[in-house]
Every structure is written in structure tokens, then in C-alpha cells.
Amino acid sequence: MTDSNDIANMQSDHLQRFIFDDVQVRGEWVHLNKTWQEVISRREYPAPVQRMLGEMMSAAALLAATVKMDGRLVLQTKSTGPVSVLMVECTSANTLRAFAQWDDEAILDDDAELMTLTGEGTLAITIEMNGAAKPYQGIVSLAGDSMAGLLETYFNQSEQLATRVWLSSDENVSAGLLIQQLPNAVKEDQTEQEAWSRINHLASTVTDNELLTLPAETLLRRLFHEENCRLLTVTALMFACNCSRQRVANTIGLLGEEDATALVEEQGQVEVACEFCNEHYYFDKADVAMIFAHAGSSTLFDSSTIH
Numbered sequence: 001m002t003d004s005n006d007i008a009n010m011q012s013d014h015l016q017r018f019i020f021d022d023v024q025v026r027g028e029w030v031h032l033n034k035t036w037q038e039v040i041s042r043r044e045y046p047a048p049v050q051r052m053l054g055e056m057m058s059a060a061a062l063l064a065a066t067v068k069m070d071g072r073l074v075l076q077t078k079s080t081g082p083v084s085v086l087m088v089e090c091t092s093a094n095t096l097r098a099f100a101q102w103d104d105e106a107i108l109d110d111d112a113e114l115m116t117l118t119g120e121g122t123l124a125i126t127i128e129m130n131g132a133a134k135p136y137q138g139i140v141s142l143a144g145d146s147m148a149g150l151l152e153t154y155f156n157q158s159e160q161l162a163t164r165v166w167l168s169s170d171e172n173v174s175a176g177l178l179i180q181q182l183p184n185a186v187k188e189d190q191t192e193q194e195a196w197s198r199i200n201h202l203a204s205t206v207t208d209n210e211l212l213t214l215p216a217e218t219l220l221r222r223l224f225h226e227e228n229c230r231l232l233t234v235t236a237l238m239f240a241c242n243c244s245r246q247r248v249a250n251t252i253g254l255l256g257e258e259d260a261t262a263l264v265e266e267q268g269q270v271e272v273a274c275e276f277c278n279e280h281y282y283f284d285k286a287d288v289a290m291i292f293a294h295a296g297s298s299t300l301f302d303s304s305t306i307h
């Protein structure tokens with residue numbers, strides 16, 4: 001027996017892959033409920049910042065699902081406008097975390113579009129593979145009015161794959177839909193190009209409300225009922241932050257004993273808050289002394305930070 005609650009739970013915090021038989025097009029649908037609630041329960045965001053961060057969270061999940069990775073994918077904007085940083089991390093363990101930095105003094109319109117919030121800047125897509133010496137990084141200039149548009153630009157530039165993305169978020173849900181031509185689709189094949197246009201056109205009718213409220217199966221049936229759209233694997237996603245007292249201690253260690261001691265003497269204690277989960281860590285004089293008492297062991301101070 002499944003009641004409606006079970007169905008709601010099954011549909012929440014999942015990424016659903018799908019494919020069209022007979023047509024060289026694949027797709028992904030994502031819905032984040034608890035994961036998104038974890039993010040917005042930890043910091044109070046102005047409405048437009050929250051909406052943009054929500055859209056970016058689904059964007060990261062959709063993007064990560066297109067990459068075979070053992071590691072983490074980070075989407076991060078850096079810009080000169082009132083919202084200076086938007087950052088989402090998605091790991092190969094299917095965990096997500098996110099935060100934004102904004103100017104408290106700025107007056108932001110509730111329905112402000114992307115560039116009004118961020119101003120000039122860039123969106124960086126970084127993929128860190130475990131064990132790889134160097135991360136992969138792609139950069140897209142902030143342009144246009146939506147996060148979805150940026151993601152489409154990224155796919156067109158870096159992968160040269162025709163891709164369309166729709167993103168939406170409210171105070172309950174962050175959701176997204178992606179369709180993409182498969183790499184083996186022949187650009188000159190008129191039938192394939194027509195099929196892409198047709199599926200693109202059908203997908204474009206999706207509304208924010210449909211994205212935010214419908215289960216994958218219902219939405220895909222509604223959008224593509226005359227196409228052979230087949231559901232593939234489902235991936236469960238969840239919020240997790242891997243910050244820890246030890247990692248913060250390592251970061252304090254990187255300050256050097258002199259600076260760290262000066263800081264603790266000046267302020268009575270060192271307070272460090274994790275940007276992602278807003279957990280506060282406190283180190284008093286004795287804690288700081290303890291960090292440097294272990295300084296002889298080289299394993300303590302690795303280059304990892306709370307990010």
C-alpha cells in the first residue's frame with residue numbers, strides 16, 4: 001500500500017533521468033524539497049537571493065548528473081553587484097550544499113532578474129575529481145536574465161551539445177528540467193533536427209507551477225504524451241555539509257601560531273562560521289594553543305579548508 005505521503009516522499013529530493021526512443025535526445029528532471037529546506041533554514045535570505053540560489057541548486061544537480069565524476073562539482077558566481085557570491089556544491093555521494101553572499105544594505109526587488117542581482121561577473125563550473133592533480137574549470141560570463149540561460153550557454157560552449165534548461169524555486173521546492181541532444185546526434189540530419197525542435201518546443205510549454213508541483217512521471221507524460229519518453233534511473237539527493245571542528249582547526253593552523261594567538265588574545269576567542277551550513281565553531285586560548293602544540297605533525301595542516 002502506498003498512500004499519498006509515500007508518493008510525495010518518493011518524489012522529493014530525486015533526480016530522474018529519461019530518454020526518448022527513436023530520437024537522439026536525453027533529459028533529466030530534479031526536485032529538491034528537504035535538501036532545499038536545509039539550505040534556507042540555516043540562513044535568512046532575501047526573497048530574490050533565495051529564488052536564485054534555489055534555481056542554482058537544481059542547476060548544479062542537473063549538471064552533475066551529466067558528468068561521470070568521483071569528486072565534487074561546484075557552481076559559483078563572483079560578481080560586482082549586490083549579490084556577490086552564489087555557490088552550490090554537488091558531490092558524487094549525491095549530497096548538495098549551497099550559500100549566497102549579498103549586500104545587506106541593497107534594496108532588492110522580489111522579482112529581480114539574474115544580472116540585476118549579480119551585476120557583472122562570471123559563473124565558474126569547477127569539477128574536482130578525487131585523486132586528480134588539477135580541477136577542471138569552465139567559465140561563463142554573467143549575461144542574460146536567468147540561471148537556466150547561463151547553463152545553456154555553458155553546454156553550448158563547452159560540450160557543443162544543444163541543451164535547454166528550465167529552473168524554478170519557491171520557499172518549498174527547488175526544481176529543474178533539462179533536455180539535451182545526444183553527442184551522436186547528426187547535426188546535418190534534418191529528421192533529427194526536427195525532432196529536437198519538436199521536443200524543445202514541447203518542453204518549453206512547462207510552467208513554474210508544473211515544475212514545482214508535479215511528479216516526474218506526470219510532468220513528462222503531460223509534456224511529451226505523443227513521444228516515446230522512457231524513464232531511466234532515479235538518484236536520491238540530500239543535503240550534507242562536511243565541515244568539522246578539525247577542518248576549522250586546520251584552517252586556524254594555516255594562519256600561523258603568531259597571528260592565531262594574536263587573534264585569540266584580541267577577541268577572547270576565535271569564532272569561525274561555516275559559509276554553507278552556518279555552524280559556528282569557537283576556539284579559546286587553550287584550544288588555539290592545542291592546535292599549535294600538534295604543529296609538529298605534518299598531517300594536521302593539510303590544505304583543506306572549511307570550503
Ligand SMILES: [Zn+2]
Nearest residue numbers: 241243274277
Ligand atoms: Zn558546514
